[in-house]
Amino acid sequence: MRANLVERTVRGTVLVLEMNDPASRNALSRGMLAGLSEAIGHVDANVLGIVLTGGADCFSAGGDFRELKGTSEDLGYDEAVSAVVAAILASDRIVVAAIEGPCMGAAADIALACDYRIAGAGGFVQIPAVRLGILYNPAAVERIGRSYPRDTVRRLLLAGERFDDHEARRAGLFSRVVPKGESVGAALRDLERLDAGQADAVRATKRLLADLEAGRADRAHWERRRAELLDSEQRGAAIRRAHARFIDKPGTRR
Numbered sequence: 001m002r003a004n005l006v007e008r009t010v011r012g013t014v015l016v017l018e019m020n021d022p023a024s025r026n027a028l029s030r031g032m033l034a035g036l037s038e039a040i041g042h043v044d045a046n047v048l049g050i051v052l053t054g055g056a057d058c059f060s061a062g063g064d065f066r067e068l069k070g071t072s073e074d075l076g077y078d079e080a081v082s083a084v085v086a087a088i089l090a091s092d093r094i095v096v097a098a099i100e101g102p103c104m105g106a107a108a109d110i111a112l113a114c115d116y117r118i119a120g121a122g123g124f125v126q127i128p129a130v131r132l133g134i135l136y137n138p139a140a141v142e143r144i145g146r147s148y149p150r151d152t153v154r155r156l157l158l159a160g161e162r163f164d165d166h167e168a169r170r171a172g173l174f175s176r177v178v179p180k181g182e183s184v185g186a187a188l189r190d191l192e193r194l195d196a197g198q199a200d201a202v203r204a205t206k207r208l209l210a211d212l213e214a215g216r217a218d219r220a221h222w223e224r225r226r227a228e229l230l231d232s233e234q235r236g237a238a239i240r241r242a243h244a245r246f247i248d249k250p251g252t253r254r
Helices: 030-041 072-090 106-113 138-147 150-157 165-171 183-191 196-214 219-230 233-247
Strands: 006-011 014-019 049-053 094-099 102-104 116-120 124-126 176-178
Touching: 006 030, 014 030, 014 183, 030 049, 030 072, 049 183, 072 106, 072 138, 094 106, 094 183, 102 106, 106 124, 106 138, 116 165, 116 183, 124 165, 138 150, 150 165, 165 176, 176 183, 196 219, 196 233
Parallel strands: 014 049, 049 094, 094 116, 102 124, 116 176
Antiparallel strands: 006 014
16 A cells, blocks of 8 residues: 555644545545545544545545455445544544545545535536446445435435536535635635634534434433533633623723
8 A cells, every 4th residue: 555645734733634646536445545544533632623635636536446346345345435434423523525626436425424525616526326336335325314405315326416516515515615726725724713722612512413413412411511611721711712802892892
């Protein structure tokens, strides 16, 4: 496996993960999938957000057909894709997909598991599994079906429809569309607003959302966790800053 299939760059408190196999249009080899799983699952304590990108021209063309046989032996490949999705869902950091160009097949599955997606103009998303005679991974179908509108899911998975940038935005697949080449910059601007004082609240909210989506939220646990955060020094410092800005400032309306 090439050592740099997934390039890591730290920008302050943000980790940028770039899939790096332009010759294959970032086809998701098992090596690349393993690199993504490892990188997302093991981040430094000071990292508050993660940006996943394929670079300036192509997020990913999807599965690496050089590693697929077209038989049930490919179930092992599905497990490698699922491991990346599981790492994203289990992460208590905000994970943003910054999409330029194609985002297809297994790559779309991974991007749709991220907390949100920012696409450069001209980006598109497609899962053409049925066109290849494939029933897509049932676990992924279940997750996508829970997370996105019914009509969108059927167009995406039954028709294998290609959703171009603004249509993907209208369908809820892209969260925002920015000028071509600016998706990573937009994601960084979002995440660089975070500071250490927000870390516990962001991580708790991410875990609560994951529990709710999985149907396993323990209300009593989360009420206790909320009380802990209300009593935390981070919360106290945030309130003191708010007082300084909006209440104690001379001439401010009370």
